[in-house]
Amino acid sequence: MTSAVTQRRRQSKYLAFLIPVGAVVAALLIGAIMLVTLGANPLEGFQALLKGAFGSKDALIATALKATPLLFVGVGITIAFRANVINIGGEGQMVAGGLLATLTALTLPDLSAWIMLPAVLIAGLVGGAMWGAVPGALKAYFGVNEILSTIMLNVVAVQLMNYLLRGPLIDPGELERGTRIPQTARLQEGADLPLLFGDGRFHIGPLVAVLAAIAAYILLWRTPLGYRLRAVGLNPDASKYAGIPVKRTIVLALTFSGAMAGLAGAVLVFGSESHRMVTDGSTAGFTGSAGFNGIVAALFGGLHPIWTIPASFLFGGLLVGGNAMQRAVQVPSALILALNGLVVVFVVATDRYRKRMLARDVRVDAPEPLASASNSPPTGGPEPPGEKDAS
Amino acid sequence: MSDFFTTAILVATAASGVRLAVPLLFASLGETFGQRSGVLNLGVDGIMLLGAFGGYYAVLQTGSVWLGLLIGIVVGMLLGLVSALISVTLRAEQGISGIGIYLFGLGMSDLLFQKLVGTPLPITKFPKLNFPVLSDIPVIGELLFQHSVVVYLAFLAVPVSMYIINKTTFGMNIRAVGENPEAADSLGVSVNRIRYATVIIGGTLAGVAGAALAIDLGIFQQNLTNAQGFIAIALVYFGAWRPVGVMLGSLLYGFVNAIVLQLKTLAIIPPDLSDFAAMAPAIITILALVVVARRFKAPAALTKPYSRGE
Numbered sequence: 022m023t024s025a026v027t028q029r030r031r032q033s034k035y036l037a038f039l040i041p042v043g044a045v046v047a048a049l050l051i052g053a054i055m056l057v058t059l060g061a062n063p064l065e066g067f068q069a070l071l072k073g074a075f076g077s078k079d080a081l082i083a084t085a086l087k088a089t090p091l092l093f094v095g096v097g098i099t100i101a102f103r104a105n106v107i108n109i110g111g112e113g114q115m116v117a118g119g120l121l122a123t124l125t126a127l128t129l130p131d132l133s134a135w136i137m138l139p140a141v142l143i144a145g146l147v148g149g150a151m152w153g154a155v156p157g158a159l160k161a162y163f164g165v166n167e168i169l170s171t172i173m174l175n176v177v178a179v180q181l182m183n184y185l186l187r188g189p190l191i192d193p194g195e196l197e198r199g200t201r202i203p204q205t206a207r208l209q210e211g212a213d214l215p216l217l218f219g220d221g222r223f224h225i226g227p228l229v230a231v232l233a234a235i236a237a238y239i240l241l242w243r244t245p246l247g248y249r250l251r252a253v254g255l256n257p258d259a260s261k262y263a264g265i266p267v268k269r270t271i272v273l274a275l276t277f278s279g280a281m282a283g284l285a286g287a288v289l290v291f292g293s294e295s296h297r298m299v300t301d302g303s304t305a306g307f308t309g310s311a312g313f314n315g316i317v318a319a320l321f322g323g324l325h326p327i328w329t330i331p332a333s334f335l336f337g338g339l340l341v342g343g344n345a346m347q348r349a350v351q352v353p354s355a356l357i358l359a360l361n362g363l364v365v366v367f368v369v370a371t372d373r374y375r376k377r378m379l380a381r382d383v384r385v386d387a388p389e390p391l392a393s394a395s396n397s398p399p400t401g402g403p404e405p406p407g408e409k410d411a412s
Numbered sequence: 413m414s415d416f417f418t419t420a421i422l423v424a425t426a427a428s429g430v431r432l433a434v435p436l437l438f439a440s441l442g443e444t445f446g447q448r449s450g451v452l453n454l455g456v457d458g459i460m461l462l463g464a465f466g467g468y469y470a471v472l473q474t475g476s477v478w479l480g481l482l483i484g485i486v487v488g489m490l491l492g493l494v495s496a497l498i499s500v501t502l503r504a505e506q507g508i509s510g511i512g513i514y515l516f517g518l519g520m521s522d523l524l525f526q527k528l529v530g531t532p533l534p535i536t537k538f539p540k541l542n543f544p545v546l547s548d549i550p551v552i553g554e555l556l557f558q559h560s561v562v563v564y565l566a567f568l569a570v571p572v573s574m575y576i577i578n579k580t581t582f583g584m585n586i587r588a589v590g591e592n593p594e595a596a597d598s599l600g601v602s603v604n605r606i607r608y609a610t611v612i613i614g615g616t617l618a619g620v621a622g623a624a625l626a627i628d629l630g631i632f633q634q635n636l637t638n639a640q641g642f643i644a645i646a647l648v649y650f651g652a653w654r655p656v657g658v659m660l661g662s663l664l665y666g667f668v669n670a671i672v673l674q675l676k677t678l679a680i681i682p683p684d685l686s687d688f689a690a691m692a693p694a695i696i697t698i699l700a701l702v703v704v705a706r707r708f709k710a711p712a713a714l715t716k717p718y719s720r721g722e
Contacts, residue, residue: 109454165698184685362516365515
């Protein structure tokens with residue numbers, strides 16, 4: 022390998038990394054145009070946004086807390102996508118995790134935090150995992166498209182949440198007072214996420230999320246199971262031929278993915294300031310749309326669990342800063358959600374070019390076999406996730 | 413309990429079920445066109461939301477429901493064009509790019525509503541048609557002949573879609589492009605042009621669905637559709653890519669939602685149980701997905717971007 026080749030390789034890796042950054046810049050430019058159209062000063066708006074997101078200790082804490090569910094969901098997304106499975110069900114899996122964790126806290130007697138805390142976090146993990154395993158099994162064994170089944174399970178989850186929080190799990194106090202706000206009683210203190218830095222808000226949730234990202238990295242690149250997940254994602258037929266249980270691997274991919282989102286749900290409940298689970302009747306009311314925004318973070322992080330950490334922090338910051346922007350220039354923070362949508366569109370619309378750039382480079386190292394592989398019909402290059410499943 | 417079963421209430425419930433099916437029917441018929449040509453547009457809900465806001469705002473400003481519907485059409489068409497650009501020309505991964513459109517529509521419609529309207533103001537609703545004689549027939553009159561024009565348009569769109577997909581050259585090209593784009597291309601059918609057309613049809617109908625929903629309810633609010641656009645996508649699978657199947661699915665949702673609403677109003681079951689009942693169509697849909705996956709074949713090229721001989 023000559024140094025020129027190495028250098029070129031580094032250059033185009035650099036370029037490939039620049040594409041998602043360019044997508045965010047492009048989205049922010051469109052955002053600036055929108056701000057001007059709405060009669061606001063974009064510089065003032067973005068300045069308030071940055072300051073509100075990263076400008077002070079309080080802002081950074083709020084950003085880290087907002088980034089936490091995005092990171093959990095995003096990490097789950099990377100696991101699923103690496104196995105070529107699209108998980109649109111983060112919202113429902115978060116709700117399922119939150120519900121099972123809440124149910125656990127309400128069922129168990131008042132135990133010490135050393136037991137309660139792991140118990141509720143594991144319950145959240147299991148709730149989300151179950152909500153992910155169902156579409157996984159439906160895809161692997163019945164050929165049901167996972168995009169649709171995860172969407173439908175989001176619908177089921179929100180109804181289940183409304184039913185449980187208005188009915189069996191409702192705070193008895195709400196019934197006595199007749200106010201009937203759909204929320205649980207204050208959950209037992211042993212399950213409160215421990216606070217750090219004496220700040221009164223910053224709990225261990227962000228740290229758990231970072232640990233989860235590292236665990237996902239180890240799972241995907243340092244274990245035989247991770248190897249199987251990625252192999253199935255790259256080429257299910259070859260994997261099958263190599264003796265990998267493809268169907269079971271697909272179920273596992275969605276199970277892990279759901280488990281991560283379920284943890285996010287548990288952290289939302291036990292890290293909340295009210296220490297209850299509350300519903301306003303919609304999934305977004307509970308999740309803050311993290312089930313979708315986590316996809317944005319994962320895409321921005323190049324579907325890599327470790328890169329998803331800074332990506333989540335960035336998008337958490339945008340969401341937090343959006344409120345500051347709203348106060349400063351009177352443009353609703355919903356703008357940030359719209360811009361997130363544009364980031365997704367830009368990243369996936371340019372993905373083909375990014376892949377081509379990376380592929381071109383590998384070809385310099387090993388012209389013969391890889392050149393033919395990346396010319397394989399009909400789409401060329403490595404298969405994007407989800408492409409093979411149509412039925 | 414017997415209240416619910418009096419004929420009057422039963423008929424009123426069924427009639428409102430027909431009405432509630434309309435936005436789902438428009439949106440899922442539109443999505444059927446795209447999917448038959450091989451394009452899965454996951455952004456339907458976002459397009460519906462922007463169509464809903466556009467329609468609502470037009471009616472709020474002018475008082476004309478027809479202008480509202482027209483704005484819904486225009487908004488839907490434009491977003492359909494953008495969706496086609498992303499999934500056909502840029503060949504983006506369809507399972508994700510639609511989520512971008514959804515988030516954009518969710519945020520943008522809320523932004524525009526808060527900035528331009530602020531507090532929810534009610535608007536004029538669609539006028540009900542009154543057919544001489546027919547509307548006065550007991551039961552059938554209320555069930556079938558006391559709706560607004562939009563309801564008839566939605567159900568008329570079912571045979572029209574069937575005709576277009578099954579009997580016209582355009583429809584044959586749609587099916588060819590969805591099953592075997594290489595073969596269609598070699599016979600001189602422009603895969604991209606057909607897919608642009610179907611995705612724009614899908615966007616237009618999603619815009620209409622949104623406007624029809626907002627004008628039917630007479631209000632707009634954040635996330636007005638509450639994931640109806642996603643349900644519409646599932647209904648295309650539920651209906652096995654056939655307009656009649658899609659219609660039956662939409663009616664199932666419409667009826668169940670109407671029953672749940674009616675039970676809530678009559679307060680004959682505890683409110684929390686109605687949430688449980690509202691879960692039924694989603695579970696039925698999941699079961700239907702299993703059946704459809706076994707019995708029917710999806711368009712072979714669905715979600716696969718096409719590029720000639722690359």
